[in-house]
Amino acid sequence: MKSNKFVKMLSIPYVLWAVAFIIIPLLMVFYYGFSNKEGKFTFTNILSIFQAVHFKSLYLALLLALISTVICILLAYPLALILSSMKGKNDHLIVFIFILPMWMNFLLRTLAWQTLLENDGVINNVLQFLHLPTLHIINTPAAIVFGMIYNFLPFMVLPLYNVINKIDQNTINAARDLGANYWQTLFHVIFPLSIPGIISGITMVFVPSLTTFVVSEMLGGSKILLIGNVIEQEFTQNSNWHLGSGLSIVLMIFIIISMVITSVFDKEGEGNAL
Amino acid sequence: MKKKGLKIATALLASSVMVFPLLLNGCTSAPGAEKKEVYVYNWGEYLDPDVLDEFTEETGIKVIYDEFETNEVMYPKVEAGAVQYDVICPSDYMIQKMIENDLLQEINFDNVPNIKNIGNQYMESASEFDPGNKYAVPYCWGTVGILYNKTKVDEPIDSWSVLWDEKYKGDILMQNSVRDAFMVALKLKGYSMNSLDDKELEEAKNLLIEQKPLVQAYVVDQVRDKMIGNEAAIGVIYSGEAIYTQRENSDLEYVIPKEGTNVWIDCWVIPKNAQNKENAEAFINYMCKPEVALKNFDFITYSTPNVEARNLIEDEEIRNSPIAFPDLSEYDGLETYQYLGAEGDQKYADLWKQVKAE
Incomplete structure (x- = not known):
C-alpha cells in the first residue's frame, strides 16, 4: 500500500507534464480546428482538405513520405543484417557512427545539404573537377526525398x-539444419520475425x-x-x-x-528501443 | 488512498495553473518601474550589431534583439501578443495594417528630438500610411529591382519580362513574399501593385504559375548570398542589398525595371503592448543620430532617410549613387504598397498558395 502511494506520487510530474504540454495544446488544436474566426462551430476547416491546393499538397506529402520510407527500408535492412551478423565485432561502433550525426542539430544538417547540393555547390565543384556530369537536384522533389532519407534513416536502422x-x-540454426539455404532462411525465418521492427x-x-x-x-527552394x-504558413x-488547426487534425488521422x-x-515495443 | 492522490494532483495542477500567469506577470512589471531593457524586433541583418552595444554603453539600457524575415511572419507574432516587443521595424503597408488594427501606440516625439535629421520628403511619404506622423519613424527606404550577373546575362536588362525568359531557366530567384511576388507580375501587366480586381489578380497568378518552372527558388534574404556566390543569373532584390552585393561581387548590376516598381519605407514603431516605452523611444532616438545612422548604412547599405547621415558619407560615388539614392522623379510606375484589408490579404494569400502548390 505504501509503495503504491509512493509510485503514485512519483507519477505526478508526468501527469502535470502531459496535461500542460500534450492534453491542453491538443484541446486547443481541436478548438481552433472546429471553430471559425467568430468562434462558432464549423467543419469548414476540416473539409478544406478537399480544396485542390490542400489536397494536392497532402497527396504530394504522402507520395514523398512513401518513397523515402521504401528507400529507407531497402537501405536499412541489409545494413541491419550485416550489423547483427557481426555479433559484437565493431557493430556497436557502426551503430554509433550512424547515431553520431544525430547529435548535431537537424536544421544545421539540412542547411549543410543545401550548400552541398547547390548548382554551384561543393559536390558539383568536385564533379566538375573530375570532369563528371554535374548533379541538378536542388529545389526538386528528389532533393526533398534525399533530405528525408538522410535525416530519418537512423530511425529505420x-x-x-x-x-x-x-x-x-537457434531458430536460424534449426532452419539451416533442416536444409534451408541462406536466402530461404532469410525469407522464411528472419524476415517474418523482423516484421515488428520493420513496422516501427x-x-x-x-x-x-x-x-x-x-x-x-530548405531543399525544395520553397x-x-x-x-x-x-x-x-497558415500559422506563421x-x-x-x-485553418491550420483543421488541416493538422486531418494530418493527425x-x-x-x-x-x-x-x-x-x-x-x-521495438519502437521504444531508441 | 486513491482519492488523496488525486487531490494532491489536482491541488498541484491548480497551483501550477495559478503560478504560471504569476510567472508571466513577473516579467512584465508595472509601467512605473520600467526596467533597463528594450525588446527590439527587426529585419534580419538590418543594423550594425556594434550599434546595439554602443547604445547599451551610452544609456545603460540592455537590448534584447530578435529578427524576422518578412512582414507577414512578423505580424501574427505581434498580434498574438505572445512576445511583448518594444520596438519593431515593419514596412509601410504593414504599419498601416497595424495602425488600423490598433496594435501601435503614438510615439512621444519629445523623447525623439533626433527626428529632425530625417528628411522632410520621407516624413511626407510616411504620412501616407501614418497620417499626421504619429506612429512611425523612417529607418530605411528603397526600391525593389532586378539584380543580374553580367557574366551570365549579356543583354541590357530593363524590364520585369526577363524573369519570364526561357533562356534563364533555373537561374532566376524570386522573392518568397506574397506582395513582392505579385508586385512583379502585376507591374509587368501594367496594373497597380495594390490591385484588388479579381481579373487582374487572376492574370497575375497565371503569370506567376507560368514562371514557376523557370524559377530556381523562392527566397528572401538568401537572394544576396546566392547572387554573390554565382548561384543564379537574375534575382529580384531590395535595392539596399545591391551596393553590398556589388561590393562582394563586381559582376552584379542592379536595375529598376521600366514598368515601375515598389518604393518602400521601413519605420520604427512601438507596439501597444510595449512594456518599456521610454526605452523604446530612447532607442529610436539613438537610431536617428547621424553617426549611428551612418554606421548602419555602411554596414547594411540600405538607403537612409537620415539627411545628416547622408551628408556624412565620405565616398561621393555612394553619396550620390543612383541605386542608394535614386531620383524617384526619373522613374514611371512607382508605387507604395497599401494595406488591402483582411479580405484583400486573404485573397492574395489564397492566390499565392495556388502558385506555390502548382
Missing part, C-alpha cells in the same frame, strides 16, 4: 537492428516525413508545397490558426492510422 539482433540463433521503423520514418516542412522548405508547409504568415498499425504488429 535502429529498430531493425534491435529486432534482428534479438532473433534466437516505417512509423518512425513515415510520420516525420509526412509532416515535415523544414526539409521541403517551390514545392507539402501539407506541412501549408499548415506552417496568414494568421489563420483555424494519418498519423493515428500508422500508430494503430504499429501497435498491432509491434506488441513488444
Whole structure:
C-alpha cells in the first residue's frame, strides 16, 4: 500500500507534464480546428482538405513520405543484417557512427545539404573537377526525398537492428539444419520475425516525413508545397490558426492510422528501443 | 488512498495553473518601474550589431534583439501578443495594417528630438500610411529591382519580362513574399501593385504559375548570398542589398525595371503592448543620430532617410549613387504598397498558395 502511494506520487510530474504540454495544446488544436474566426462551430476547416491546393499538397506529402520510407527500408535492412551478423565485432561502433550525426542539430544538417547540393555547390565543384556530369537536384522533389532519407534513416536502422539482433540463433540454426539455404532462411525465418521492427521503423520514418516542412522548405527552394508547409504558413504568415488547426487534425488521422498499425504488429515495443 | 492522490494532483495542477500567469506577470512589471531593457524586433541583418552595444554603453539600457524575415511572419507574432516587443521595424503597408488594427501606440516625439535629421520628403511619404506622423519613424527606404550577373546575362536588362525568359531557366530567384511576388507580375501587366480586381489578380497568378518552372527558388534574404556566390543569373532584390552585393561581387548590376516598381519605407514603431516605452523611444532616438545612422548604412547599405547621415558619407560615388539614392522623379510606375484589408490579404494569400502548390 505504501509503495503504491509512493509510485503514485512519483507519477505526478508526468501527469502535470502531459496535461500542460500534450492534453491542453491538443484541446486547443481541436478548438481552433472546429471553430471559425467568430468562434462558432464549423467543419469548414476540416473539409478544406478537399480544396485542390490542400489536397494536392497532402497527396504530394504522402507520395514523398512513401518513397523515402521504401528507400529507407531497402537501405536499412541489409545494413541491419550485416550489423547483427557481426555479433559484437565493431557493430556497436557502426551503430554509433550512424547515431553520431544525430547529435548535431537537424536544421544545421539540412542547411549543410543545401550548400552541398547547390548548382554551384561543393559536390558539383568536385564533379566538375573530375570532369563528371554535374548533379541538378536542388529545389526538386528528389532533393526533398534525399533530405528525408538522410535525416530519418537512423530511425529505420535502429529498430531493425534491435529486432534482428534479438532473433534466437537457434531458430536460424534449426532452419539451416533442416536444409534451408541462406536466402530461404532469410525469407522464411528472419524476415517474418523482423516484421515488428520493420513496422516501427516505417512509423518512425513515415510520420516525420509526412509532416515535415523544414526539409521541403530548405531543399525544395520553397517551390514545392507539402501539407506541412501549408499548415506552417497558415500559422506563421496568414494568421489563420483555424485553418491550420483543421488541416493538422486531418494530418493527425494519418498519423493515428500508422500508430494503430504499429501497435498491432509491434506488441513488444521495438519502437521504444531508441 | 486513491482519492488523496488525486487531490494532491489536482491541488498541484491548480497551483501550477495559478503560478504560471504569476510567472508571466513577473516579467512584465508595472509601467512605473520600467526596467533597463528594450525588446527590439527587426529585419534580419538590418543594423550594425556594434550599434546595439554602443547604445547599451551610452544609456545603460540592455537590448534584447530578435529578427524576422518578412512582414507577414512578423505580424501574427505581434498580434498574438505572445512576445511583448518594444520596438519593431515593419514596412509601410504593414504599419498601416497595424495602425488600423490598433496594435501601435503614438510615439512621444519629445523623447525623439533626433527626428529632425530625417528628411522632410520621407516624413511626407510616411504620412501616407501614418497620417499626421504619429506612429512611425523612417529607418530605411528603397526600391525593389532586378539584380543580374553580367557574366551570365549579356543583354541590357530593363524590364520585369526577363524573369519570364526561357533562356534563364533555373537561374532566376524570386522573392518568397506574397506582395513582392505579385508586385512583379502585376507591374509587368501594367496594373497597380495594390490591385484588388479579381481579373487582374487572376492574370497575375497565371503569370506567376507560368514562371514557376523557370524559377530556381523562392527566397528572401538568401537572394544576396546566392547572387554573390554565382548561384543564379537574375534575382529580384531590395535595392539596399545591391551596393553590398556589388561590393562582394563586381559582376552584379542592379536595375529598376521600366514598368515601375515598389518604393518602400521601413519605420520604427512601438507596439501597444510595449512594456518599456521610454526605452523604446530612447532607442529610436539613438537610431536617428547621424553617426549611428551612418554606421548602419555602411554596414547594411540600405538607403537612409537620415539627411545628416547622408551628408556624412565620405565616398561621393555612394553619396550620390543612383541605386542608394535614386531620383524617384526619373522613374514611371512607382508605387507604395497599401494595406488591402483582411479580405484583400486573404485573397492574395489564397492566390499565392495556388502558385506555390502548382
